[in-house]
Amino acid sequence: MSLMAELRNTEARRSKSERKLIDYVLANPEAVLNTPIARLAAAVGVSEPTVNRFCRAMGAQGFPDFKLRLAGELARSRPSMTRDIEVGDAASHVAAKIFEATHASLDSAHNNLDYKALEKAVDALHDARAIVLCGLGASASVAQDAQHKLLRFDTPVTTHSDIINQRVAAAGLAEQDCLVCISYTGRTRAIVDIARMGRDCGATVIGLTAPGSALARACELVLAVEGGEDTELYTPMTSRIAQLVIIDVLVTTLALRKGSAFADRLRAAKHSLAGTRVR
Amino acid sequence: MSLMAELRNTEARRSKSERKLIDYVLANPEAVLNTPIARLAAAVGVSEPTVNRFCRAMGAQGFPDFKLRLAGELARSRPSMTRDIEVGDAASHVAAKIFEATHASLDSAHNNLDYKALEKAVDALHDARAIVLCGLGASASVAQDAQHKLLRFDTPVTTHSDIINQRVAAAGLAEQDCLVCISYTGRTRAIVDIARMGRDCGATVIGLTAPGSALARACELVLAVEGGEDTELYTPMTSRIAQLVIIDVLVTTLALRKGSAFADRLRAAKHSLAGTRVR
DNA sequence: CCAATTAAGTAGTTTTATTACATTTTTGAC
DNA sequence: GTCAAAAATGTAATAAAACTACTTAATTGG
Numbered sequence: 001m002s003l004m005a006e007l008r009n010t011e012a013r014r015s016k017s018e019r020k021l022i023d024y025v026l027a028n029p030e031a032v033l034n035t036p037i038a039r040l041a042a043a044v045g046v047s048e049p050t051v052n053r054f055c056r057a058m059g060a061q062g063f064p065d066f067k068l069r070l071a072g073e074l075a076r077s078r079p080s081m082t083r084d085i086e087v088g089d090a091a092s093h094v095a096a097k098i099f100e101a102t103h104a105s106l107d108s109a110h111n112n113l114d115y116k117a118l119e120k121a122v123d124a125l126h127d128a129r130a131i132v133l134c135g136l137g138a139s140a141s142v143a144q145d146a147q148h149k150l151l152r153f154d155t156p157v158t159t160h161s162d163i164i165n166q167r168v169a170a171a172g173l174a175e176q177d178c179l180v181c182i183s184y185t186g187r188t189r190a191i192v193d194i195a196r197m198g199r200d201c202g203a204t205v206i207g208l209t210a211p212g213s214a215l216a217r218a219c220e221l222v223l224a225v226e227g228g229e230d231t232e233l234y235t236p237m238t239s240r241i242a243q244l245v246i247i248d249v250l251v252t253t254l255a256l257r258k259g260s261a262f263a264d265r266l267r268a269a270k271h272s273l274a275g276t277r278v279r
Numbered sequence: 280m281s282l283m284a285e286l287r288n289t290e291a292r293r294s295k296s297e298r299k300l301i302d303y304v305l306a307n308p309e310a311v312l313n314t315p316i317a318r319l320a321a322a323v324g325v326s327e328p329t330v331n332r333f334c335r336a337m338g339a340q341g342f343p344d345f346k347l348r349l350a351g352e353l354a355r356s357r358p359s360m361t362r363d364i365e366v367g368d369a370a371s372h373v374a375a376k377i378f379e380a381t382h383a384s385l386d387s388a389h390n391n392l393d394y395k396a397l398e399k400a401v402d403a404l405h406d407a408r409a410i411v412l413c414g415l416g417a418s419a420s421v422a423q424d425a426q427h428k429l430l431r432f433d434t435p436v437t438t439h440s441d442i443i444n445q446r447v448a449a450a451g452l453a454e455q456d457c458l459v460c461i462s463y464t465g466r467t468r469a470i471v472d473i474a475r476m477g478r479d480c481g482a483t484v485i486g487l488t489a490p491g492s493a494l495a496r497a498c499e500l501v502l503a504v505e506g507g508e509d510t511e512l513y514t515p516m517t518s519r520i521a522q523l524v525i526i527d528v529l530v531t532t533l534a535l536r537k538g539s540a541f542a543d544r545l546r547a548a549k550h551s552l553a554g555t556r557v558r
Numbered sequence: 559c560c561a562a563t564t565a566a567g568t569a570g571t572t573t574t575a576t577t578a579c580a581t582t583t584t585t586g587a588c
Numbered sequence: 589g590t591c592a593a594a595a596a597t598g599t600a601a602t603a604a605a606a607c608t609a610c611t612t613a614a615t616t617g618g
Binding site: 015016048051052063197 | 574584
């Protein structure tokens with residue numbers, strides 16, 4: 001299992017100090033790399049030996065080795081800079097680069113998938129009285145896609161890409177409801193507000209966003225998707241693809257959880273389209 | 280430039296000791312990672328400060344930082360995926376299958392990409408007075424995604440996911456306009472009608488759909504995406520992902536075609552979001 | 559060949575990481 | 589609840605590693 005995934009997945013069974021460390025590393029993985037053990041220990045609020053023991057527990061030989069592993073991990077999950085696109089590329093080159101970057105982004109998303117959170121999210125969606133999806137900008141289309149998939153189930157699903165409607169909907173949530181907030185960066189203030197409102201109402205708030213971001217912190221459950229494409233100009237939004245695939249996983253797992261009784265319903269959904277088709 | 284490549288490329292213009300170091304690092308990159316500076320210096324036959332200076336010359340902050348960079352480099356070049364799904368939980372198996380299917384779908388889309396059609400589509404979008412995007416159901420979110428990307432350019436873009444509005448918009452197209460119709464199956468009657476209406480108006484009609492389908496036949500230009508997910512019940516819509524990536528390629532190629540003057544506009548688009556962000 | 563310049567080394571200093579041991583906290587039996 | 593055992597965490601000293609200032613050697617261009 002990848003280091004970051006291991007951190008997330010084993011967090012529950014670890015001690016208090018170790019959880020603090022995990023939280024910090026997940027939130028600022030890059031920062032850890034150029035931080036000496038003393039400063040990290042101080043920042044997290046634990047002692048140096050605790051950090052060292054933690055590194056060993058994670059399978060490293062010590063703190064420096066832990067940093068090396070983390071560096072490898074991060075490098076791998078970040079599509080390499082050589083993949084940026086330059087002017088003068090023919091369409092086929094552009095295509096090759098974009099497909100490659102997308103493959104890499106998918107691998108990264110797969111390796112970093114937090115199954116614990118995923119299972120919990122499936123539970124939440126399964127038990128929800130109603131599901132509300134919120135996204136803005138590019139994430140609005142992700143939300144819409146998710147809605148389309150979730151419509152096949154028997155839980156009412158609504159999607160909002162209008163911040164006023166989002167607020168109204170979020171303010172009206174009940175405890176049995178489930179709110180899904182989508183954002184690449186996790187830094188869009190409006191969505192962070194929505195997540196907070198959802199939690200204030202007692203609803204289960206799921207974030208499909210960058211780990212460690214403001215939105216991630218505001219959500220009860222986080223399905224992590226590294227952002228990262230906000231920097232380059234021409235680079236496509238590969239993490240959006242990762243989000244969509246995670247939604248696929250989420251919905252498919254949910255379908256399985258709903259059980260075979262639901263196969264009929266899915267068949268009916270499909271059948272409903274027959275009249276719209278030509279040959 | 281990547282670190283290893285830089286090592287190789289600059290070897291000629293470096294001093295004797297540095298060349299010895301480069302040779303050693305290129306020969307045993309992995310070994311360097313768990314070697315302290317003293318041992319490395321001894322192994323290469325130079326002094327410790329020489330190693331340190333060398334690391335700085337390579338752009339690192341010092342020896343430890345050099346190792347971190349090297350670790351990232353190596354991680355990236357190592358066969359990336361170790362498809363290790365351990366736990367017997369449902370979610371990880373579902374995830375593995377879906378990611379695999381998505382990879383396959385991407386490969387297929389890449390291999391079947393018609394660059395001629397792609398270039399023509401880019402030309403059409405480049406020259407268009409206005410762009411209209413139409414999609415229904417799951418394709419509506421694809422259309423919305425495309426719109427979000429195209430909004431950065433200076434051509435007016437509208438998206439319709441309502442069949443009445445689609446018809447009104449399609450009926451009002453002019454010769455200089457471009458209509459993009461999106462559908463997995465290419466068999467949705469409503470969208471086929473829209474494409475025909477668009478052609479009747481003299482607009483350039485681009486179809487992002489299954490090759491050979493009714494919609495494909497109705498369009499002037501076809502960007503082919505194999506459907507195929509209509510059969511299985513639980514299988515996710517992987518071809519939607521392929522469509523999105525093709526849109527990435529289309530838009531990126533268009534951006535390059537628009538030229539460097541457009542970099543400013545893209546930057547402005549990005550900058551416009553600054554006010555919406557939190558830390 | 560000899561200043562000027564650059565490269566490399568030595569030795570000492572500082573920073574960083576680790577170890578051994580002490581203290582606190584948690585756990586589980588009664 | 590109380591107490592002992594075990595686990596977790598912290599303190600302080602030690603060891604390891606990296607870096608700096610300075611010296612010596614090598615290289616280069618006149």
